[in-house]
Amino acid sequence: MFSEKVTLVNPQGFHMRPASLLVGEVGKYDATVTIVRNGAEIPGNSLMAIMAAGIKCGEEIEIRAEGAQEAEAGRAVVDFIAAGMGD
Amino acid sequence: MEFKGTAASAGIGIGSVVVVEEPVLEYVSSTVEDTAAEAERLGAAIENYIEYTNEQAAVMRESVGEKEAEILIGHVVMISDPYMKGEMVKLIEGGMCAEDALVQICDMFATMFEATGDELTMQRATDVRDVKTGVLAELLNKRPVDMGTLPLGSIVVTHDLTPSMTAGIRPGAVEAVITETGGLTSHSAILARAMEIPAVLSIAGVCHRLADGDQVIVDGSTGVVTVDPTEEQLEAAREAQAAFIAERAELVKFIGCRSVTASGEQVELFANIGKPEDAAQAMERDAEGIGLFRTEFLFMDSTSMPTEDQQFEAYKKAALICKNKPLIIRTLDIGGDKEIEYMGLEREDNPFMGFRAIRYCLAREDVYRTQLRALLRASAFGEIRIMVPLVTCVDELTAVKALVKRYMQEFDQEGVAYNPDIQIGVMVETPAAAVIADLLAEEADFFSIGTNDLTGYTMCADRGNDKVRYLYSTCNPAVLRSIRNVISAGNAAGIQVGMCGESAADPMLVPLWIAFGLGEYSVSATSVLATRKAISLWTKDEACALAEKVMQLKTATEVYDALQEAAR
Known part of the structure; x- marks a missing residue:
């Protein structure tokens, strides 16, 4: 299983646009991606659940990935978040 | 068969009825096996x-x-x-x-x-x-009617024309609108006029009295709806429609002209808007400025208090569209009649005499500070003026001025640009403000008479109440005297006096406003050219002679008849 911590850097946090871009990123790989924040697990393929979590700039979260392409998926998601999610 | 309703948007529409009902999404909960x-x-x-x-x-x-x-x-x-x-x-x-x-x-x-x-x-x-x-x-298989796919020649019949329904209307497809509720100043009326669609409002039960496919003629100028017209009636309606369209085209001649009386007195002719983007339409119709920008949309269209930046962007957008023409922005005018959860406004027995508009804003300085700071920041981008609604005493105006001064000092420290000479004026819409107009004029940079509420509050009559609507008329001597008093007090103090209610655009009343010395008329964008024409038809002397006669009459009916007879 892939697991790595990353800090949100985009000032607006997970609002609709970055959240849907992230879900798009997750969809490219054969892996189940989960965002872990304060012990709570948020499905990485759910725009609604990610937005509802209201994760803000400066927060550290953990990205987990399991499946055939877990390493690629996890890496892509972590890099995407670290790069500011297009904001 | 004929129906009579409120003539809310001029013009003739001929076509077939489409009854548009907002679906009721009710269902009974159940448990399922399969x-x-x-x-x-x-x-x-x-x-x-x-x-x-x-x-x-x-x-x-x-x-x-x-x-x-x-x-x-x-x-x-x-x-x-x-x-x-x-x-x-x-x-x-x-x-x-x-x-x-x-x-x-x-x-x-x-x-x-x-x-x-x-x-x-x-x-x-x-x-x-x-x-x-x-x-x-x-x-539930109850899809809302899609206004965007209505066939050409549709007459929309509905309970109430809501903004969301209007969004889908294709200009040209809808010939006319008929509703069960709403008066001249309702959303339905304002939207219909903005889209130049003839409208007759307030025909009780019309959604059931007309059926899909009924052929009707809608006369938005008289308020008459003719069902199953005869060939002669259709012929007459087509002629009237053509004449109306020609008249509208005639008004195009007034584009680019100054707004002057027949004897050469120049006045200012502004438009009322509800959203920043409406300013563009107003400018297309040749408005010389914006006399009333209602800011409520910012608060109604939101689920939380709009931030200073959001408000600033909206005001700045309007200011940039107006270039350097005057832009009078009214601060938040809201009370317990509107359900806006996040504002913490409680239901009141009498919201129109309750905790609303400037009263709310002065009590909630956090809310008002956000709006006034946004307005000040936007004032660096155009000729923005601040208008305070529902003023009843001088203290309210001095309180607003003190706040504005304080926020200017904040900006000086923050190094943020604003217009230090920004004008702050009063929307005169309460009998109290009308009576102390001379006192307010010493403190205000301008007046704008809100005739809709001034008429309602003066006559103590709700225009939406069928039983007392007969009292709701600007022709009442009480209302006309009030308006005359406000204009004289403002002119005596040397400040600009404008008018931003429906009455500013009423051609029958225009000679009175000329005689009283009104300096600025603010009307709906679609009425700008017609009002410029109405003003051009009177010399100051003729208007004064008519006013002198009318102001001696004792009843609204007499006033109305005299003005109708003299109307040009």
């Missing part, structure tokens, strides 16, 4: 909703714009979330019906969005609820 079939029913509803919404977005992109279409695309993105659907299916598998599962999960997400404390996400809660309503309509 959970697989129920999940499939939900899946089908969601697919239909996505297909329908995508089509709507395509129409919207053509007829309104990319930005509006994006909102609908966002709804599709939300409902396409596999996890959300999965949660609904889980509930269905536990025996819940699809409707309940949908409502429960959507409400849960909407509540979570609202709890995030993040401005952008909180606003999305409204979208989640829109999605819920849309899918529920599919489940």
